[in-house]
Amino acid sequence: SAAVSVLQGDIAVAKKDAGKACQLYEQAIYFDPNYKEAYLKFADVYKGASPQLAIEKLEQLKNLDPSCVAADKKLAEVYYLNNKFDKAAEAYAHFINTPEATEDDLTKYSFALFLNHDFEKSLQIALMGLQKNPRDAAFNRLAMYNYTDLKRYDEAMKAADAFFKESDKADFSYLDYMYFGHLLNAVKKYDQAVEAYMKAITLDPAKTDLWRVVSSSYELNNEFTKAIEAYKKYSESLSADKRTPDVQFQIGKLYYEKGTQSDTLTVSLDERKAALVSADSIFTEIAKAAPDSYLGNFWRARTNSALDPETTQGLAKPYYEEVAAFLIDKNDPRYNSALIECYSYLGYYYLVANKLPESKEYWNKILAIDPANATAKRALDGIK
Structure with a gap:
């Protein structure tokens, strides 16, 4: 019978014999095409190794019973596991308002929507989760991410506060601090933005692209010496083929900004002059390296005009x-x-x-x- 075949399939799974298990689940479906458990267990075995087979089996179950919540749940799980976030979001939408939807389903649905850049809907689901569990780290994280991407910065700051200070069992990641840095930059808290970015870099030193963003925060805060140092770290992290004239050009512009900034109290005349001389030598190199562009000489002109x-x-x-x-x-x-x-x-x-x-x-x-x-x-x- 179907029930016996499913039981034998479960034993094969326990022995880590996936092929045999799926044969037995198929056999159960042959005995009784309405035996839903067999479809779900077949999909469970194949969700990682052969997701397409798992999806086909679940679609068969959906054709059999279009209102089968268990099929939607399993489909959402398979799609999510295999980074098909648009399809996962569709599957979650079918059952998210049913009693079968767990907090974990809400989290994954919100995250799938976020990765699909549907920030408004993702936020809505995260807020739904926060009504059930206000101290949940994942929902607070998603609220901060989505508010930031929606440029709703006041609400994003409140969500960040809840995430970093009032969430249970929060494990902060590179991405968390990067988002927080972007948010602090947006509200012009440049010192704090740099702190957040530095925490992100500490968690994942391989993400050297962030030095460029750190440089930008310092630049926006008129701290050109630090901006230059940070951008040089970014430049040094690049392989030789990626160190293009564009990268050098940005360092030259930062030296130019340092040499022409209006703050004469913190930067002496000699320092300003030295910065302009450094800018000029970089723009000279760029003019040689890219003779078909006018920008090297154009910025040499500006720099020498400032001198x-x-x-x-x-x-x-x-x-x-x-x-x-x-x-x-x-x-x-x-x-x-x-x-x-x-x-x-x-x-x-x-x-x-x-x-x-x-x-x-x-x-x-x-x-x-x-x-x-x-x-x-x-x-x-x-x-x-």
Whole structure:
């Protein structure tokens, strides 16, 4: 009979003979196609090794009895186990409001929705879980993640508080601290964001990409020396082929920001100058490494302009001239703002040098691109 075959199948499972067990469960179904337990046990054996066979068997059971909650539960489990989170979410939805749904089902359903980027629905399920168990770490975690992704930062901060301070048996992971860091960044608590990111890095030192985010937090907090250190750690963690001009470029920009920041109290004039010299040497390398891009010389121009704030030495002049020539050849309106910056510098340089015809030429070039440009109009009025 079907019951005997299922019992023999269970014995085969206990002896770790999966093939024999499934043959016996199939035999039970042959004896009695309505024997649901045989379908569920077959799926249970194959859920990890051959998920497709498990799913097919459960679909057969669903065809037999579309309202079978046990089939939906097992389908959800198989899909979830095999990272098919969209299908898992569909299966959970069928039974999540029935008495058979456990807290574990709610957690997995919410997490499957979260991984599918359905943050609103995932949050709704997590909050449902929190009504049943307010101190559950998984539900508080999912509330924090979802509120953060939904940019509902005030609620996310409350959820983070509940998660980190008021959850039972919470085991904090790399991802928890990374999310918390992102949240603290979003609410402009940059010092605390760095602390959270550092905890994440401690838990998983291989995730070196996070040094880039740490650098960004320091940068947003105008702590450029620390931002540079963190970005260098990120750069050093990359293999040689990944250390592209883009990576160097960011370090150069951080040195430039350090050299041009408005806070003159904490950063001395000598330090600012040294930072600009470092920026210039990096942008020089970039100009050589990527000759088909104007950005290396463009940032050399900006850096040298900062090294010569009165524009009396014309340190930036050769670089702005080179960039202007390069961009004119491109003949692309996307570069108009960069061209205007070049012409503005050159117009001002000649004005300071009292070479008025040359100065007028550059202000007029700006008006040819942007007839309403107020700076160019003012300069030309002054020259008259």
